[in-house]
Amino acid sequence: xxxxxxxxxxxxxxxxxxxxxxxxxxxxxxxxxxxxxxxxxxxxxxxxxxxxxxxxxxxxxxxxxxxxxxxxxxxxxxxxxxxxxxxxxxxxxxxxxxxxxxxxxxxxxxxxxxxxxxxxxxxxxxxxxxxxxxxxxxxxxxxxxxxxxxxxxxxxxxxxxxxxxxxxxxxxxxxxxxxxxxxxxxxxxxxxxxxxxxxxxxxxxxxxxxxxxxxxxxxxxxxxxxxxxxxxxxxxxxxxxxxxxxxxxxxxxxxxxxxxxxxxxxxxxxxxx
Amino acid sequence: xxxxxxxxxxxxxxxxxxxxxxxxxxxxxxxxxxxxxxxxxxxxxxxxxxxxxxxxxxxxxxxxxxxxxxxxxxxxxxxxxxxxxxxxxxxxxxxxxxxxxxxxxxxxxxxxxxxxxxxxxxxxxxxxxxxxxxxxxxxxxxxxxxxxxxxxxxxxxxxxxxxxxxxxxxxxxxxxxxxxxxxxxxxxxxxxxxxxxxxxxxxxxxxxxxxxxxxxxxxxxxxxxxxxxxxxxxxxxxxxxxxxxxxxxxxxxxxxxxxxxxxxxxxxxxxxx
Numbered sequence: 204x205x206x207x208x209x210x211x212x213x214x215x216x217x218x219x220x221x222x223x224x225x226x227x228x229x230x231x232x233x234x235x236x237x238x239x240x241x242x243x244x245x246x247x248x249x250x251x252x253x254x255x256x257x258x259x260x261x262x263x264x265x266x267x268x269x270x271x272x273x274x275x276x277x278x279x280x281x282x283x284x285x286x287x288x289x290x291x292x293x294x295x296x297x298x299x300x301x302x303x304x305x306x307x308x309x310x311x312x313x314x315x316x317x318x319x320x321x322x323x324x325x326x327x328x329x330x331x332x333x334x335x336x337x338x339x340x341x342x343x344x345x346x347x348x349x350x351x352x353x354x355x356x357x358x359x360x361x362x363x364x365x366x367x368x369x370x371x372x373x374x375x376x377x378x379x380x381x382x383x384x385x386x387x388x389x390x391x392x393x394x395x396x397x398x399x400x401x402x403x404x405x406x407x408x409x410x411x412x413x414x415x416x417x418x419x420x421x422x423x424x425x426x427x428x429x430x431x432x433x434x435x436x437x438x439x440x441x442x443x444x445x446x447x448x449x450x451x452x453x454x455x456x457x458x459x460x461x462x463x464x465x466x467x468x469x470x471x472x473x474x475x476x
Numbered sequence: 477x478x479x480x481x482x483x484x485x486x487x488x489x490x491x492x493x494x495x496x497x498x499x500x501x502x503x504x505x506x507x508x509x510x511x512x513x514x515x516x517x518x519x520x521x522x523x524x525x526x527x528x529x530x531x532x533x534x535x536x537x538x539x540x541x542x543x544x545x546x547x548x549x550x551x552x553x554x555x556x557x558x559x560x561x562x563x564x565x566x567x568x569x570x571x572x573x574x575x576x577x578x579x580x581x582x583x584x585x586x587x588x589x590x591x592x593x594x595x596x597x598x599x600x601x602x603x604x605x606x607x608x609x610x611x612x613x614x615x616x617x618x619x620x621x622x623x624x625x626x627x628x629x630x631x632x633x634x635x636x637x638x639x640x641x642x643x644x645x646x647x648x649x650x651x652x653x654x655x656x657x658x659x660x661x662x663x664x665x666x667x668x669x670x671x672x673x674x675x676x677x678x679x680x681x682x683x684x685x686x687x688x689x690x691x692x693x694x695x696x697x698x699x700x701x702x703x704x705x706x707x708x709x710x711x712x713x714x715x716x717x718x719x720x721x722x723x724x725x726x727x728x729x730x731x732x733x734x735x736x737x738x739x740x741x742x743x744x745x746x747x748x749x
């Protein structure tokens with residue numbers, strides 16, 4: 204089912220700024236037993252993103268009603284919520300008082316092999332770089348050509364994810380995930396002040412680490428930090444945590460910190476309403 | 477009139493990658509007396525862009541038929557052509573053999589005051605920066621949030637355009653135009669190897685300058701080069717050339733090189749079929 208501004212329809216206007224300029228934001232949300240998982244965090248990020256882009260954010264009650272409607276009866280699936288600045292304006296200049304477009308769509312759950320979660324995944328380095336833009340950094344906005352080009356770089360099914368660097372050769376993220384590494388017992392994830400998406404699962408992992416008293420930092424990291432790490436894992440809201448067992452020729456064990464966070468995440472998830 | 481893949485319709489599928497990721501390109505074309513102006517150049521840029529993004533470009537004959545159809549009877553207007561990677565794929569990863577979506581839409585001609593062309597315009601510096609990405613530099617792709625944010629920075633109707641810089645504080649372009657300046661008889665425009673759109677009119681101006689034997693260069697330029705220039709003008713495919721008479725507090729005369737290129741452009745335009 205797809206709802207556009209509350210109505211069941213499969214299409215949006217050609218003039219919508221989401222298409223014309225990528226002028227909007229999105230959330231990709233796991234749906235389990237008819238409920239969107241981590242909804243509060245997804246909503247908070249979406250609302251904060253709308254505020255940063257000055258898109259008139261949609262009323263939560265209304266969206267929540269629609270979310271419940273599209274998720275109803277879905278045993279396991281993916282909810283994608285898109286909010287665009289809507290139609291109108293003169294060229295790049297948005298219309299004053301323009302009304303946002305909200306799109307809710309349910310997609311099938313991607314059937315990831317269970318081995319990814321249990322035995323870890325192989326990754327590669329992408330050559331496509333992430334451009335710096337502090338005004339957009341952290342946002343899950345609709346300008347995603349860099350990720351599309353990066354994901355096009357390989358079709359080896361053994362490689363599950365690609366590491367993306369910025370123009371300064373700093374490690375930022377996977378094409379569809381955030382990255383964590385452990386060096387000497389310290390949990391580290393790239394700072395996202397210049398580019399990258401501040402994932403919902405990234406936030407959950409940092410909170411879990413804080414609760415567990417695990418030393419952690421969001422800092423500038425390079426290829427060498429990643430390759431010399433004791434443990435590496437990737438995260439997103441659908442997969443949770445996947446250990447990384449190999450990046451190019453560098454192999455990793457699934458280490459104790461990854462295992463411990465994995466366990467904490469599973470018990471947190473099990474306690475969800 | 478709007479044509480989507482040749483059919484008259486006003487909407488596109490929510491699943492189109494143009495909306496989902498900004499995965500596509502566009503052209504904004506002046507239509508005069510039922511004909512798209514500078515079509516060959518627009519088409520060449522679009523086709524080259526499709527090749528760079530590996531979007532299966534549409535057959536020229538088919539598009540040309542549709543262009544003629546939507547432009548028919550339009551005395552003066554704007555044709556927007558959008559080509560997206562179409563639907564499908566798994567997340568960021570494009571589908572193999574996916575079919576592009578082409579959208580042709582006619583919009584009213586923007587009624588710019590004649591004074592812009594004759595007496596010049598006032599500009600400002602934007603604080604929104606353009607991110608570097610060599611894979612996307614020069615392309616008129618659908619990821620335009622930087623331009624949207626930059627254009628949102630002012631609403632003073634006296635200010636017609638904003639100068640955008642990159643993260644290295646180099647001058648790149650206007651939000652919807654390319655920039656030229658003249659220093660000591662030398663025509664200069666920012667190099668677009670890291671970001672910015674290689675405008676059709678920018679190409680025409682560089683060709684006209686070459687024909688006229690005017691020394692010209694595409695180089696790295698900073699705010700100081702711009703402010704100390706003898707002449708400044710902006711270009712795009714709709715406006716042709718607009719002289720710049722002021723940037724912030726710095727004032728400029730309409731100089732001889734601007735006037736000469738303006739005249740050459742007008743005579744070239746007059747000779748179009």
